[in-house]
Amino acid sequence: MTLLEVQGLTKSFGGVTAIADLGFDVPEGQVYSVIGPNGAGKTTLFNMLSGIYHPDEGSIHFQGREIIGLQPHKMAAMGLSRTFQNLQMFFNMSVLDNVMVGCHLRTGSGLFSAALRLPGVVREEREARRLAREALSFCDLERFVDQRADALPYGVLKRLEIARALAVGPKLLLMDEPAAGLNDTETAEMQRLIRCICERGITVLLVEHNMGLVMRVSDRILVLDYGTRLAEGTPLEIQNDRRVIEAYLGGEVQYAV
Amino acid sequence: MADQILQFLLTGITVGATYALVALGFAIIYNASDVVNFAQGEFVMIGAMSAVALSAGDGGLPMPVALLLAVLITVGVGVLLQRFAIAPARGASVVTTIIITIGASIFLRGVALLVWGKDIFALPAFSGDAPIHIGQATLLPQNLWVMGGAGLMVLGVHWFFGHTTIGKAVLACSCNRTAAHLVGINVGLMMLIAYGLSAFLGAMAGVLVAPITFTSYDAGVMLGLKGFAAAILGGMGNPMGAVAGGLLLGLIESLSAGLISSGYKDAIGFVILLLVLFFRPSGLFGRASVERV
Ligand SMILES: Nc1ncnc2c1ncn2[C@@H]1O[C@H](COP(=O)(O)OP(=O)(O)OP(=O)(O)O)[C@@H](O)[C@H]1O
Ligand SMILES: [Mg+2]
Numbered sequence: 001m002t003l004l005e006v007q008g009l010t011k012s013f014g015g016v017t018a019i020a021d022l023g024f025d026v027p028e029g030q031v032y033s034v035i036g037p038n039g040a041g042k043t044t045l046f047n048m049l050s051g052i053y054h055p056d057e058g059s060i061h062f063q064g065r066e067i068i069g070l071q072p073h074k075m076a077a078m079g080l081s082r083t084f085q086n087l088q089m090f091f092n093m094s095v096l097d098n099v100m101v102g103c104h105l106r107t108g109s110g111l112f113s114a115a116l117r118l119p120g121v122v123r124e125e126r127e128a129r130r131l132a133r134e135a136l137s138f139c140d141l142e143r144f145v146d147q148r149a150d151a152l153p154y155g156v157l158k159r160l161e162i163a164r165a166l167a168v169g170p171k172l173l174l175m176d177e178p179a180a181g182l183n184d185t186e187t188a189e190m191q192r193l194i195r196c197i198c199e200r201g202i203t204v205l206l207v208e209h210n211m212g213l214v215m216r217v218s219d220r221i222l223v224l225d226y227g228t229r230l231a232e233g234t235p236l237e238i239q240n241d242r243r244v245i246e247a248y249l250g251g252e253v254q255y256a257v
Numbered sequence: 258m259a260d261q262i263l264q265f266l267l268t269g270i271t272v273g274a275t276y277a278l279v280a281l282g283f284a285i286i287y288n289a290s291d292v293v294n295f296a297q298g299e300f301v302m303i304g305a306m307s308a309v310a311l312s313a314g315d316g317g318l319p320m321p322v323a324l325l326l327a328v329l330i331t332v333g334v335g336v337l338l339q340r341f342a343i344a345p346a347r348g349a350s351v352v353t354t355i356i357i358t359i360g361a362s363i364f365l366r367g368v369a370l371l372v373w374g375k376d377i378f379a380l381p382a383f384s385g386d387a388p389i390h391i392g393q394a395t396l397l398p399q400n401l402w403v404m405g406g407a408g409l410m411v412l413g414v415h416w417f418f419g420h421t422t423i424g425k426a427v428l429a430c431s432c433n434r435t436a437a438h439l440v441g442i443n444v445g446l447m448m449l450i451a452y453g454l455s456a457f458l459g460a461m462a463g464v465l466v467a468p469i470t471f472t473s474y475d476a477g478v479m480l481g482l483k484g485f486a487a488a489i490l491g492g493m494g495n496p497m498g499a500v501a502g503g504l505l506l507g508l509i510e511s512l513s514a515g516l517i518s519s520g521y522k523d524a525i526g527f528v529i530l531l532l533v534l535f536f537r538p539s540g541l542f543g544r545a546s547v548e549r550v
Contacts, residue, residue, distance in 0.1 A: 050439055076441030088436035090429050101429040102440040104422050121421050128422045168440050 003028040003172055003203050004049075009058035011044055011227075018044040019227040022058070026172070026205055031198050033206040033214045036224030042207040043085055045224075046174050049205070050082045051075045062172065081170035083161045085177045085207075091150040095141065095160060098149055099132035102167030132167055139163040139193065155186045162193065172203045179210045191217050215239065223247075260393030265515040266508065267391070271400045271469070273507020274407035278462035279484025280491065280499035281414060282455035287493050288431045289451035292354045296338060296362040298481020299369075300459025304331045305472035306369055308464045309378040320383070328460040334365070335456025339449050362481070369474035380467035403465045410461055411500050414454070418496065427451055486530045492540025501542055506530075 004026040011019045018041040026032045034042050047053040049060060051072040060067050067075055090098050136142055139159045144152060149160065158178060165173055178194070179187045187210060194217050198204050208214050214221065215235045223230040223244050231241045238244055279297055286294040307330045312323035342361050346354055383402050388395040418424040427447045429437040438444050462480070463472070470476075483506060491502025506526055514522035533541060 052435065052439075071443075072435075072438040073441045073443045076439060082439060084436070088433050088439075090432040090436065092432050093425070093428065097425055097428075100422060101425050101437070101442065104426045104440065104442055121423075124422055125420055164440060 001028045002026065003063060004205070005059075005061040005064075006049075007059045007061075009045070009048065009060065010056045011041075011048060011053060012056060017227055019048070019055075022224075022227065022229055024222050024229065024232060026203060027220070028203050029198070029201060030219035031194060031204045031206060031217050033208060033218040033221045034224060035208065035211070035214055035221060036230070040224040041227035042224060043176055044227075046082060046176050046205075046207065049174060050080060076168050076170075079169065079171035080174070081165040081168040081172070082174035083158075083165050083176060083178060085180065087154075087157050087161060089149045089157060089161060089164075091148075093149060095136070095144045095147050095149060095152070096129070096132055098160060099135050099164045099167045100128045102135070102164040103128040103131040103169075132163075135163040135167040138166065138196070140189075155182055158182065158186075158190070159193070162197075166197070166202075170202055172205060173197060174205045174207075176207045177209060178206070179208055179213050187213060261515065262512075263392060264394040265511045267394055267396055267400065268515075269508035269511030270504065271403045271466075271507070272511060273487075273504035274403050275462045275466045275480065275503075276483050276487040276506050277500040277503025278407050278410055278458045278465075279480055280487035280503040281411065281496055282458040283484055283488040284491075284493055284496040284499035285414070285427075285455050285458075286451050287488070288496065289427050290343075290354075290431065290448060291351050292343070292358065293485070293493075294452070294455065295355065295358045295481065295485075296365060297455060297459055297484060298477030298479075299362045299365040300331050300335060300456045300477070301463040301466075301480045301484075302369060302472065302474065302477030303334055303365065304328060304460025304463030305380065305467035305476065306373055306378070306463075306474065307331065308467065309380050309472065310373065312380070313378075320381070324464050327464055328457060331460035331463070332453050332456045335452040335459075336449050338456075339452035343452070344445060344448065362477070366475060366477065373474055375474065377471050377473045378467075379471045380464065382468040397469070399465075399468045403469070406461060406465045410458055411497075414458070414496060417454075423447075423450065483526070486526060489540060490530055490533055492542045495540070495542050498540055498542030502540065505541075 002025045007023045009019055009022040010017070022045070034045065036042055044053065048055045051067070051070055055068060062078060062080060067078065090101060133145070136145060139162055141156065141159055141163055144156060149157065152160065162175070162178065175194070179190045182190060191213050194204055194206065206214070206218065218235055220233065221235055221238045222232045223238060225247050230247060231238060231244050233241070279301060282297045282300065283293065286292055304327050308323050308327035311318050311326055312320055317323065318326070338361055342357055343354060346357055382397065382399040384398045386397060388397055418428060426437065426442045427450060429442060430444050430447045434444055484503065487503035487506045488499040489502070490506055491498035491500065493499070509529055510522045510526050513525040517525070
């Protein structure tokens with residue numbers, strides 16, 4: 001089944017066309033990666049998928065429903081969650097609070113009914129705490145629960161951002177360069193984490209520059225070049241695609257021969 | 258002398274508790290949106306004036322009902338202010354938004370002048386005027402209402418931000434609005450809550466202190482300034498710091514009025530504020546802001 005269906009998507013910034021007439025389908029339950037050189041439009045695509053940018057043209061269907069024009073928090077409520085290329089944490093809060101805020105949607109059933117009934121608020125808080133701890137232990141972060149986010153090393157923050165995104169309870173998780181800036185051990189851990197997320201039944205849309213990671217972890221890959229679709233297929237198909245080799249891996253291939 | 262000092266301290270804490278509530282209102286909106294809401298003092302005035310209007314005369318409502326309605330009206334004003342004056346300017350710079358709040362405060366004062374005129378009003382004390390003696394110092398029951406009420410409000414706010422998901426969601430908006438929006442927080446709603454809560458605190462300060470200090474259409478100006486000074490003193494970004502700043506400012510004023518001269522009490526308060534700003538720009542209890550790059 002197709003979870004996300006993108007058609008004719010276009011976005012320009014002044015004279016720069018970041019995404020041009022792009023279409024692709026993300027099947028449910030898979031790790032679907034988007035690769036492409038710097039400036040290919042990957043982050044711009046994510047920003048449209050999560051409601052931060054409004055596309056100039058095109059449609060985005062999530063579970064068969066058009067989501068363009070919805071506010072970001074509405075998209076999150078539908079089950080679309082994301083992480084950022086540049087960390088976007090709540091640095092003035094503890095690790096636990098960072099993730100609990102992500103649970104806000106799932107536990108904050110009736111805001112005003114909760115606000116008027118004290119027991120409701122207390123129960124909600126307890127439930128959020130439970131969900132947050134679960135997400136933290138899933139990402140192997142229990143050790144850091146009570147620390148402030150701004151005291152943590154980069155690799156831990158990368159996983160914390162994922163824990164927070166999972167706490168939202170997503171069906172589709174958009175991950176923008178989760179392995180950027182990580183060392184080899186951390187990258188291997190990240191690869192395992194991405195597979196675990198997928199095995200939980202959460203579809204993953206991944207943007208990543210680390211080709212080794214992408215090839216090992218993905219079910220399908222979309223290659224972007226100047227905002228358009230260059231190729232799409234399984235890792236094996238992409239590795240053997242002549243256009244991809246020329247455009248994207250070109251330099252390396254020449255040296256290798 | 259010791260008794261006199263005790264008297265000054267009691268007065269100082271009462272006044273300081275009022276400042277603390279106003280300062281807390283400033284800090285909450287500042288925390289949620291980086292905006293200094295200069296209409297904060299008007300919330301105090303609207304709370305007090307509507308309580309007077311609702312309870313006055315023969316057809317007046319019973320006191321508890323009038324107080325409750327007055328507070329609700331003020332919360333309504335706070336929410337409307339956010340919805341129709343602040344929210345439409347979303348994307349405008351912080352300075353622009355602050356100017357909007359100054360305009361709103363002038364507008365609200367103007368409306369109050371039209372509705373209630375220039376008279377000075379008093380609200381009856383909640384539980385009589387029989388003074389309570391502590392040594393040579395005396396305390397009115399209303400002073401206890403102010404201290405107790407303010408104490409409860411402060412604890413409530415502390416609990417709200419530390420132990421409810423809604424409170425944390427408001428804090429999250431202040432820290433990173435985009436990320437907050439993307440983890441499913443309705444940022445617009447959180448801003449409404451922040452303004453509603455600030456208006457609630459202002460109104461509570463207004464009705465609690467009105468029996469002691471009287472009230473008029475322009476009573477919010479000085480209280481707003483003092484609350485602002487208190488919030489700066491304690492550290493704008495730290496709600497509990499703002500509360501401490503309020504108490505401190507009240508004590509300083511009362512002591513300097515008693516021991517030096519009442520003519521200088523406002524001046525001394527502001528001089529101390531300037532000194533603090535000079536030596537500790539982030540306030541006494543504010544943490545120096547560190548931007549992560
Ligand atoms: N807010 C913006 N305003 C103007 N131009 C933008 C904006 N966002 C992106 N662009 C431009 O759109 C193009 C695509 O950028 P984008 O960030 O989507 O690329 P990317 O594929 O994520 O690159 P990278 O791999 O470096 O992260 C670039 O030319 C970029 O300069
Ligand atoms: Mg990018």
